[in-house]
Structure formats: C-alpha cells, structure tokens
Amino acid sequence: MRIITISREFGSGGREIGKRLADVLGFDYYDSEIISAVAKNKGLDKEYVELNLSNHGWQNVPISFRGTIGSTAYIQSSKIQLLIEQKRVIEAIAALGKDVVIVGRNADVLLREYNPFNVFVCADTETKLKRCRERAKEGEVYTDKQLIRKMKYIDKTRAKTRALMTGTGWGERDAYHLTLNTAGWEIKSLVPIVAYFSDLWFRGKE
C-alpha cells in the first residue's frame, strides 16, 4: 500500500498534479470526495461543509447559514466537529489498504504511520494569479488585488487548520519529501518525474 499526499498553495496547480499522478500510477484519488463523505456522514449540505472546511474560514460562511445556526461560537465548534469527521474519513481511506493520492487536508501528518510520500506544491504569486485567471468560472470578476487577497486568505486558513490539527507548520520545507515550484513548468511535464520520485521512495522503504 502506497500513499502519496499533495499539499499545495492555492493556485499552484497541486490539485492537477495530484489528479494526473493518480491517473498515471493507477492510484485512487481523493480530494473533494473527502468533503462529500464528511457531508454525508454528518447529514449536512456539501457546500456548507466545503465552505467551513475546505478553503474558507468560518468568517466566510454565508449569512443565511449563520442565521440558522445562531452564534459564531457554535459555528466554531461545528467546524471542529467537521475536522474530526474529516480526520475519520481520511483514516478510513487509508484503512482500505489501497494505493492512493490524497490532496490536502493534512493527510501527510494524519497518515504519518503509513509512511506516505509527501509533496508540497508552490509557485510565485504571478504564476498562481495566471492560473486562477485561466481557471476562473464564467462571470468571475475579481481584480488582481482581490485574487491575491483570496489566495493569501485560503493559504492562511490551511496553515491555521494544520496547526490546530497537527501542531506542525504548513509548507515548512522539512515536513515534505519534495517541494515543487510549478513556475515556468507545464504541469503535465512534472507528473512523470514526481511519479518516478515517489516510486524511488517506496522502493527504498520496502
């Protein structure tokens, strides 16, 4: 059983690397599937779970949800419940014993005992902006300044969640086997080499 985890800065292309890597290697792939499972297990709306967990802090939960639930304190506590459920889902994925690529959600630390191969994907701001623009949903009208603020906010939330759940730093170089900067690369061209790298790692551990 081999587990590859991909942590990434927002907009760096980490998710695409993860997806392509899973395709190339024939591994199962988990990303938003984890959110779906958490939502299902908790009997909640997927969008609500995603807003709360995935990228956005509780500050961003729409007013309509806030109204329903009542107080900020409740939302905070509910977020922690969701994180605990997310942790359970990730552990259950590992317990299946299959080869997997997991994107985000601190799987590298949560599944430490399985000796996963851990990749962090980053890029400079300009590269990430360009990527966000190319992948923007139709009708999205962020200015560069707004997009940069969004990227920073999401990464900051990821760092906070990581600190909360694992007590370790997010994006700190010695927490990952490999830190990849996608600036100047075509994402596709990086995939075979990351696959080879991980293979080398797993063969060394056999």
Added chain:
Amino acid sequence: MRIITISREFGSGGREIGKRLADVLGFDYYDSEIISAVAKNKGLDKEYVELNLSNHGWQNVPISFRGTIGSTAYIQSSKIQLLIEQKRVIEAIAALGKDVVIVGRNADVLLREYNPFNVFVCADTETKLKRCRERAKEGEVYTDKQLIRKMKYIDKTRAKTRALMTGTGWGERDAYHLTLNTAGWEIKSLVPIVAYFSDLWFRGKE
C-alpha cells in the same frame, strides 16, 4: 550553457548532491574553489576568507585576526569587500560559458539572468546531526546541543548574507525550482533524479 545551483542547510548533504551531480553530468563544480579564488584575488589567506565568508560571521574571526586588523567596524567592512569579490568570481565563472554546478553563495540569484536550475536541500535536525557526526573531523568533540547551535548559526549567517546581497529570502520555497528533503534517503540515490529533473528544465528552456 547550463547552470545548476545548490543552496543547502548546513548538514543536509547538499554539497554531496552537488558534487555527485557534477560528476554524473560531467559539469564543472564550484564550491570552496570560489573561496580560493577570492583569497587569491585579494591576496589573503584562504582560511581567513573562509572564516569571514563561508560559514562564519565576523563574530567568529579568531582574536589573532581581530588584533591584526584592529576594529570590528573594519572587519565588517572587509567582509563586504570579500562578498563583492565573491560576486565577481561567480560572475566570472558564468562568463566562461561552461556547464557548471555551483554550491551555495547565492549563485541562484547572482546568476539569475542565465536561467539556472535552482535546488534547495534541507533535512530535519536529527538527520543533519547524524550526518555531521559521521563527517566530523577526528578529535571534534561537540555535544548535540553545541552542534545544533552551530547548524542554526551557520544557516542564520547564510540567510543574512543572502538578504544583504540579494534582498531575497533564504530557503523560501518559491525561490527554488525544487526543494529536496534528504531525510530517509541515501544521498547517492537522489542524484540521478535531480539530474533528470534539471535536464527536463533545460530542455524546456531551449
């Protein structure tokens, strides 16, 4: 002409990767050769230049040298002269137009216009301690605590020198194409894959 630069945490094995990489690729290799050239050009003792530039701050210059020169302010200013000479030496190496691996000394930033492939090598403290122990000169009697202090001090000096000369951060993930964590690897096994990675990079830029 292809330039590979290796920046590294003290004790991480970055120098060994650089040396082996140059051997495998048939590139010229520069590391302490740069110090020798600076010393020669300035008519100074190599050990003196090394103490001043390479790893140690002016605080560590032996009393005997301090005595000769007179004042701390003079040593500081002399250090800057040495850094300027070092910059000249690195630019002269690049101007030769040959394929090279350069270890340390901010060559990644100084030679930015040549579009080098930039690698940062790191490891966790335990791995670095082990490596330092294995490579200790005979009669070296540091405690773990002393060694850790030394490692931190050297890395801090490198970060300071980088900030001074380039205005950029040291070890920041988006400043390098690749950040490699040597923990759990045999250094030798990493070399072919870094060679392949750099080759992919240079072919993409042709």
